[in-house]
Amino acid sequence: MYNFTFHRPTTVRQAAGLLSRNPEAKLLAGGHSLLPVMKLRLAQPSALIDLSQVEGIVGVELKGRSISIGAMTRHADVANSPVLKEAMPGLAAVPGSIGDPQVRNRGTIGGSIANNDPNADYPAACLGLGATIITNKRRIAADDFFTGMFSTALEEGEIIVRISFPIAKKAGYEKFKHPASGFALVGVFASKRGSDIRVAVTGAGSNGVFRVPTFEEALKKRFSPKSLEGLTIPAAGMNSDIHATPEYRAHLVGVLARRAVAKAVG
Amino acid sequence: MSSTATGIGAPVRRKEDFRFITGHGQYTDDVVRPGETKAVFVRSPHAHAKIKNIDVSAAKKMPGVVDILTGAQLATDKIGNLICGWMIHSKDGTPMKMSAHPALAASKVNCVGDAVAVVIAETTAQGKDAAEKVIVDYEVLKAVIDPAKAQAKDAPQIHADIPNNTIYQWHLGDAKAVAAAFAAAKHVTKIDLVNNRLSPNAMEPRAALAEYDEGTDNLTLWNTSQNPHVARLVIAAFVGMAPEHKLRVIAPDVGGGFGSKIFIYPEEVVCLWAARKVKRPVKWTSDRSEAFLTDAHGRDHVTHAELALDANGKILALRAKTIANLGAYMSTFSSSVPTYLYATLLSGQYNIPSIYCEVDAVYTNTAPVDAYRGAGRPEATFVIERLVEVSARQLGLDPVDLRRRNFITAFPHQTPVIMAYDAGDYNASLKKALEIADVKGFGKRKREAARHGKLRGIGYSTYIEACGIAPSQAVGSLGAGVGLWESAEVRVNPTGSVEVLTGCHAHGQGHETTFAQLVSERLGIPFENVSIVHGDTDKVQFGMGTYGSRSGAVGMSAIVKALDKIEAKAKKVAAYVLEAAEGDIEFKDGKFTVAGTDKSAAWGDVALNAYIAHKFVGADLEPGLKETSFYDPTNFTFPAGCHICEVEVDIETGKTEIVNWTAVDDFGTIINPMIVEGQVHGGIAQGVGQAMMEGVVYSAEGQLVSGSFMDYTMPRAHDLPSFHVGLTETKSPSNPLGIKGCGEAGAIASPAAVINAITDAIGSEDLAMPATANAVWSALQRATPRQAA
Numbered sequence A: 001m002y003n004f005t006f007h008r009p010t011t012v013r014q015a016a017g018l019l020s021r022n023p024e025a026k027l028l029a030g031g032h033s034l035l036p037v038m039k040l041r042l043a044q045p046s047a048l049i050d051l052s053q054v055e056g057i058v059g060v061e062l063k064g065r066s067i068s069i070g071a072m073t074r075h076a077d078v079a080n081s082p083v084l085k086e087a088m089p090g091l092a093a094v095p096g097s098i099g100d101p102q103v104r105n106r107g108t109i110g111g112s113i114a115n116n117d118p119n120a121d122y123p124a125a126c127l128g129l130g131a132t133i134i135t136n137k138r139r140i141a142a143d144d145f146f147t148g149m150f151s152t153a154l155e156e157g158e159i160i161v162r163i164s165f166p167i168a169k170k171a172g173y174e175k176f177k178h179p180a181s182g183f184a185l186v187g188v189f190a191s192k193r194g195s196d197i198r199v200a201v202t203g204a205g206s207n208g209v210f211r212v213p214t215f216e217e218a219l220k221k222r223f224s225p226k227s228l229e230g231l232t233i234p235a236a237g238m239n240s241d242i243h244a245t246p247e248y249r250a251h252l253v254g255v256l257a258r259r260a261v262a263k264a265v266g
Numbered sequence B: 001m002s003s004t005a006t007g008i009g010a011p012v013r014r015k016e017d018f019r020f021i022t023g024h025g026q027y028t029d030d031v032v033r034p035g036e037t038k039a040v041f042v043r044s045p046h047a048h049a050k051i052k053n054i055d056v057s058a059a060k061k062m063p064g065v066v067d068i069l070t071g072a073q074l075a076t077d078k079i080g081n082l083i084c085g086w087m088i089h090s091k092d093g094t095p096m097k098m099s100a101h102p103a104l105a106a107s108k109v110n111c112v113g114d115a116v117a118v119v120i121a122e123t124t125a126q127g128k129d130a131a132e133k134v135i136v137d138y139e140v141l142k143a144v145i146d147p148a149k150a151q152a153k154d155a156p157q158i159h160a161d162i163p164n165n166t167i168y169q170w171h172l173g174d175a176k177a178v179a180a181a182f183a184a185a186k187h188v189t190k191i192d193l194v195n196n197r198l199s200p201n202a203m204e205p206r207a208a209l210a211e212y213d214e215g216t217d218n219l220t221l222w223n224t225s226q227n228p229h230v231a232r233l234v235i236a237a238f239v240g241m242a243p244e245h246k247l248r249v250i251a252p253d254v255g256g257g258f259g260s261k262i263f264i265y266p267e268e269v270v271c272l273w274a275a276r277k278v279k280r281p282v283k284w285t286s287d288r289s290e291a292f293l294t295d296a297h298g299r300d301h302v303t304h305a306e307l308a309l310d311a312n313g314k315i316l317a318l319r320a321k322t323i324a325n326l327g328a329y330m331s332t333f334s335s336s337v338p339t340y341l342y343a344t345l346l347s348g349q350y351n352i353p354s355i356y357c358e359v360d361a362v363y364t365n366t367a368p369v370d371a372y373r374g375a376g377r378p379e380a381t382f383v384i385e386r387l388v389e390v391s392a393r394q395l396g397l398d399p400v401d402l403r404r405r406n407f408i409t410a411f412p413h414q415t416p417v418i419m420a421y422d423a424g425d426y427n428a429s430l431k432k433a434l435e436i437a438d439v440k441g442f443g444k445r446k447r448e449a450a451r452h453g454k455l456r457g458i459g460y461s462t463y464i465e466a467c468g469i470a471p472s473q474a475v476g477s478l479g480a481g482v483g484l485w486e487s488a489e490v491r492v493n494p495t496g497s498v499e500v501l502t503g504c505h506a507h508g509q510g511h512e513t514t515f516a517q518l519v520s521e522r523l524g525i526p527f528e529n530v531s532i533v534h535g536d537t538d539k540v541q542f543g544m545g546t547y548g549s550r551s552g553a554v555g556m557s558a559i560v561k562a563l564d565k566i567e568a569k570a571k572k573v574a575a576y577v578l579e580a581a582e583g584d585i586e587f588k589d590g591k592f593t594v595a596g597t598d599k600s601a602a603w604g605d606v607a608l609n610a611y612i613a614h615k616f617v618g619a620d621l622e623p624g625l626k627e628t629s630f631y632d633p634t635n636f637t638f639p640a641g642c643h644i645c646e647v648e649v650d651i652e653t654g655k656t657e658i659v660n661w662t663a664v665d666d667f668g669t670i671i672n673p674m675i676v677e678g679q680v681h682g683g684i685a686q687g688v689g690q691a692m693m694e695g696v697v698y699s700a701e702g703q704l705v706s707g708s709f710m711d712y713t714m715p716r717a718h719d720l721p722s723f724h725v726g727l728t729e730t731k732s733p734s735n736p737l738g739i740k741g742c743g744e745a746g747a748i749a750s751p752a753a754v755i756n757a758i759t760d761a762i763g764s765e766d767l768a769m770p771a772t773a774n775a776v777w778s779a780l781q782r783a784t785p786r787q788a789a
């Protein structure tokens, strides 16, 4: 790790101010993505701005027909939230599948989404539910937020404050764990909220999380795993590494989509 | 049966665990010496390159830098090369071709991670900062990674003096007899196998701390070694760092080795050299990324094998051709692993009239490969157990039945590949395993699984291994540079408590417990009154360390021999104490008695009298009670058994779950059944890891792709079922306790059991390790293309 200075603001404003004064600074949430790359000397921020003491960005709340989750809410707290488990258990299952207890007790939803790891679980949930990412500056639709591997629509100095998920009656997540890392080798989130049907895939695409319009179309006729039978997506554009071929990933998208829908209607 | 509650056969808790689980272990990195500096290595980012220039001038000016040393200086100081200590001769009689292996590369790097310089700094962070400022000018060369391509005419030549990157072309057995048997065979089974390359991943990374005492000119090395005396011998005699009596090697608590800490590594040599140069202690502790790059890997064989059978399923002959990848340099025992530890076990548990095996060992631009839990024997077991299973399937025979028809049933049995099996009962372990695994109910379970979209399969592995390494003369005749006896010194204190100094080294095996159990049994004293000392060349006179499941069979035998001498001497003392003739003294349950009388003396009384020496004069008997023994075994030991694995494969995803595991092993005498069971569990976990998860992957350019736990899949508890473990027992006739050894069996038996089970489930033999979900799914696609997607 290289040297850095450390700041611990207590308001989003202070944090934003620190960010603008330190262009090479990084926000620190749970540290479970940022600290490993710093330890490997692959990142060299001049300063860390720790969000752990910032007020008003923690917690899971029911707000009308949405669930609002503060950026600094830990994975374990989302997974165990009684409000969420009642309103939309399909979403609670997403952080419940992340890493191990240590990771779930430190990692945060804001950090996960800002990081946009191509194998992370939350991006699938955000896109699969049509969430809105609320920053200190604006509201960004999930469809516009995830712009590619490790890249998002966040601008310099922008801080995620919370994420708002519309409550879908039917929502399910099916994850095929990466054998080594436990991230999603492929994960599929499927939901139905009125006529809005979404199928979002993480882990598979070489450009990060994506939706599958052909699956969504098929599910419009009937939201049932049967509607997806025999459907696949092309291997072109799928990620390829030592753990899975593009063909296998494409195949898994089909299998997991059926299973996610089965869970959602379950 | 045990004569004390803590004697042989008692499942007592491990003494050492209290300190380990409460954080009081003392590992190399925990040792801190006054004025200590930290070493940070500058490593090659290229798999194969010429070093044109190294510029350390900017780096030397960085804060906290004490010195920066390069390979050129190492050569100037005449620090010798690392060596491989086992000579193998090729078929044509020529000796193996060992390249120079300097501890720091001076002119050329041959794998990613090859060290070219070392920064000695006040702190590791400062050392890392400075290491980034060392400018190395490389001329990148083409690399060869695939062992099957290393011998090609157009392959890049790694060591100028070693043509075709070929270290040796070795063979064993009777080629002519085998050819004749194959010509006459009714059925021939042919398979092509890759034994995947593994990263050892001990929990404690390697470390070295070197200190130089200017006053005495003595060097001390603390290191993560499975065999500190061998390290001292090599560093003194071959590297020429210091004379043996001026070098002390201490291997304190060591957190796992699995073979990877047998070897003498460049970092240890460099720390010693640097400590003398900077006149301050120098410590290096590997980080996990370095460990992936530089710890010697295991396995990495490419094999074609064939089995000849007659019309009744009797095996007539076996032949195998293997290419073994030894990496960029020959590690300490690397040459022996794919030869005498491999081909000699190809007979398995079977009566095979003739066997012929050829092994080419090659250099590639990858990390060195050497012994890893099982070393050669897992590779052999995989070959023979896959051959037998596939043969049964091809002949339409029950694989259990085919095994039974070919089992060796009479002992001693001389195999055609050197080994003389001295004892065993393979039908017994098979029978017990079949019962525990409820093989009879398998058909029903398979049908039930099919109803849930799962393919259920069963696979067997009736393995054998050669442990108790090893009779010195025998291994000497096969090329070993050392003898493989073991030593023990038993020191009885005046109060009767006992210290045992052993040349074995514990790094997870529980010697502090099991060795104490032996003493407790023999002397009738509680095992709390026994302490085990190991891992320090200043305390223990000499020893060969721990690997090859040798500590029980060889190390404890040495303790037995020393205890025999202790008992004899103590009887002499007791005769004076009890005023009786020495011949009338009996010793049992910690008490000396005089035959035919009620006179007795307790163990403690006799120990005290041995030291106060009031009852005898020095002219008649020497005071004191301390004895030493060097024990050389008469043969290897041959643990064997039967593992049965049952799997369920998700047809849609290829994801395979092990749903049932039965292990019935014959380890001879068991000292502590709880520890033995733990060894079996750990061994199976490692073997399952190899079969389904683990695999070192290099890119074509020689970059390590599987360089972290995010990409290298270690088996986890949730990947494994609860094991059903059973034992059968035939004593080893080759050592006084009848011990065979249990440390490697699980890792040796299990890969074949897993792959036999999965291939049974999917109905295709076309499946390589690691059988990941993707691999199994692809195999299913190839086998039944209509099921695709």
Ligand SMILES: Cc1cc2nc3c(=O)[nH]c(=O)nc-3n(C[C@H](O)[C@H](O)[C@H](O)COP(=O)(O)OP(=O)(O)OC[C@H]3O[C@@H](n4cnc5c(N)ncnc54)[C@H](O)[C@@H]3O)c2cc1C
Pocket: A026, A027, A028, A029, A030, A031, A032, A033, A034, A035, A036, A051, A071, A072, A097, A098, A099, A100, A103, A106, A107, A108, A109, A110, A111, A112, A113, A114, A115, A117, A119, A120, A121, A122, A154, A158, A159, A160, A161, A181, A182, A183, A184
């Ligand atoms: C062993 C291990 C296993 C894991 N397994 C999984 C898994 O299975 N699935 C999965 O999805 N993830 C997994 N993760 C990642 C984990 O979920 C991380 O916690 C998460 O990706 C990042 O969240 P964090 O709170 O730790 O963020 P940090 O590491 O603190 O930050 C990550 C990035 O986001 C930025 N950031 C943080 N908060 C904000 C904010 N409010 N606004 C703007 N930018 C911000 C930071 O500056 C940084 O660039 C794993 C991690 C580890 C170490």
